Amino acid sequence: MPNIKPVSDLRNYNEVLRDIAIGEPVFLTKNGRGRYALVDIADYEKMQATIKLMNDIAKGEKSGKEKGWLSLDEVEVSLEISND
Structure with missing residues (x-):
C-alpha cells in the first residue's frame, strides 16, 4: 500500500x-x-540510470533505422575486436 x-x-x-x-x-x-x-537515494540513482539507458537504446534504434544496422563483423572491425 x-x-x-x-x-x-x-x-x-x-x-x-x-x-x-x-x-x-x-x-x-x-x-x-x-x-x-x-x-531513497539508491532508488533515485537507479531510476536515473534506467532513464539514461532507455534513452541511449532509443537513440541507437533510431540511428539503426535511419542509417542502417551494422553486422556483428562490422561492429567487431569498428571496435578492433578479433575472434582468434
Whole structure:
C-alpha cells in the first residue's frame, strides 16, 4: 500500500524520513493532490540510470533505422575486436 502523507507533515520531517524505505517512496500531497515523491537515494540513482539507458537504446534504434544496422563483423572491425 502506498505511503501517502500531506506535505504539512514535513514540519516533523524526521517522521516522514523514517517512513522512506528502499523501493517504497513516500508520496506527499498538497491540497489533497499528489505533489511530491520522496525516494531513497539508491532508488533515485537507479531510476536515473534506467532513464539514461532507455534513452541511449532509443537513440541507437533510431540511428539503426535511419542509417542502417551494422553486422556483428562490422561492429567487431569498428571496435578492433578479433575472434582468434
